[in-house]
Amino acid sequence: MSQRLCLIEDDPIMGESLQDRFTLEGFEVDWCPTAAEGERHLRRGGYAAVISDIRLPDRGGDALYLDLKGEGLLLPPFIFITGFGAIETAVRLLKEGASDFVTKPFDLDELVEKVRALAERHTPEAGDDAEAVLGIAPAMRRLESRLLRLARAGAGVLITGESGVGKEHAARYLHEAAAPGQPFVAVNCGALTETLLEAELFGHEKGAFTGADRARRGVFEQAQGGTLFLDEIGDMSPAMQVRLLRAIQERQVTRVGGETPIPVDIRLVSATHRDLRTMVEAGTFREDLYYRVNTVQVRIPPLRERPEDILWFAGRFLAEACAEQGREDLQALSNAAREALLGHDWPGNLRELRHAIERAVILSEGPQVGPADLLDDGAAAEAVEAEGHGLSDYLRRCERAHIVQALEANAGHMARTAESLGISRKNLWEKMKKLGLSAS
């Protein structure tokens, strides 16, 4: 496999010629014309070396290197390209741990040799060669390899962790490794009443109950050959626990109102933010079901226990939100914004971080995202809140009123309301929980 190079260079002629040459030399080159783009690539990891100009349009290549290093990010060898006037900066960078520098005009063959030597010497950290998906913190890299091993083993997996920590994302990662191309079906057991959940899990025949005007396959059948992800399994009623246990044990389901058992071949991945062990002791979760779904347990640590991931995810969410909202003018997070992100303890984990970034992209006047755009408890936001008409408060009230209106228009029917709002049912349920609206 070819080694990957990150090239951070704004000059189109220089960038293109370096990209062409290093591609010819057998490297895979990601060319980033700004420091912000370089940062996004570096946070993803997997590079054998980095070539970076010092003078860039948005932020110095030196500042980028020092900031990432200051955060404790494991960086590949860095070679800087400097103009004649910046030799002092380059020397300072060498003292800070950069590998080498070349001054313009430089000899391309010489640069190729330097890069090749450094790339060969650089031993990637464990897992560094594969692109990080679930996070760059060592605990998350270990978790990724564990999930890959579990994918081969075919065991039933219980994923635990606080709300918003990425349990469904991890389940999808496991599924993609185990059964790519096969269905992945997720159901939130806590969001449905017992009757609805039963029909959702096992399906129903035509006429099984009022409104069942045609037969419908349940999620067990829909996930045939793939993965069924049962989210919030700890929220299931005792009666549903019995029915679920029977379906898992017998590997077959019978639709509501039906008689013929239908064989199912699925991988079961469950998740909960509750402590099932304690629930078993308290008698609220069946012990036999606990052992069935808990062949292997995987715990996803909360974001506050893996601070390395905060800015890594922030960078990814920022890029996504900017692309979605057409904010090409927004370049990066300001230094103060980064500090604010690192100083927050993220009780809502990745979901809270994603929402904070999405909101900041809406609010920010640019060119950088500042701390007041990001957090409700940012100093500036607090000052505005104190006056009683904070923007986030206002947005929250608007969102709540809009959802209430949509629920009323759809007679409280969750699926129809979600559809009319253009969001998923799970997302609607989460928003209602967050906004203090009853979901039952």
Ligand SMILES: Nc1ncnc2c1ncn2[C@@H]1O[C@H](COP(=O)(O)OP(=O)(O)OP(=O)(O)O)[C@@H](O)[C@H]1O
């Ligand atoms: N590895 C990841 N990469 C990108 N986004 C992620 C990742 N993990 C989680 N997220 C995002 O964070 C949010 C929460 O993720 P997810 O739904 O997987 O969490 P969860 O632990 O299952 O939450 P809950 O307990 O509320 O069901 C989602 O918006 C998701 O897109």
